[in-house]
Amino acid sequence: MTLRLHGIPNCDTVKRARAWLTDHGVAHDFIDFKKAGASPTDLRRWAQAVGWEKLLNRQGATWRKLDAATQARVVDAASAEQLMHQQTSVIKRPVVEWPDGAVTVGFSPEAWASRLPG
Template sequence: MDKKHLFICYPKCTTCQKAKKWLDDNGIEYEQRDIKEHNPTGTELDNWWRKSNLPLRKLFNTSGLLYKSLSLKDKLAKMSDAEQLALLATDGMLVKRPLLITGDKILVGFKEPEWEALR
């Protein structure tokens, strides 16, 4: 990775902290964006989802309090992709994090072997 990437995180999240440390330890340049202060837009989320090749439900932070309080486990299956993307765009705390946007590839969550493959 020779150019700057977009690292979207929630600074209080321990997984995000581990990912940030990994980026720093590996000398990878990035621009950090706090997902709570600057929630991704519906257009950004749609673009990243399509590039990620993941099922849309994988973009949801299923362990988050907001996800649970909205009972989304039962509701997502009945929602269209557009409705799910619009919902994700309402609050960054619904979005799985961290996200690393590397141009042509999107990494959702921090799984070190996946991130290693980008180096």
């Protein structure tokens, strides 16, 4: 399996992550949330792997623009996954599916370097 990086192309963190992968010679597929969306199956799997609280970006502009009632409805994995499916911009980026099956969220050069062979 090739590394799969999910995100939004104009996100600064995604740009840095993609550049880092390229600089380190790591083959990867980029999946654009804006074009491909995020399937309920993927969201469930990612939430199970990292926790829905970590997957949901409550610090971003998209979350802050949501009305209070919409924010208040996000109380568990199911409600978070439903919102993330409808509004992929509230997913913390990047979501990475590593060749070993692990899933990570966010970009950390140190943590990513430790995953590289050799």
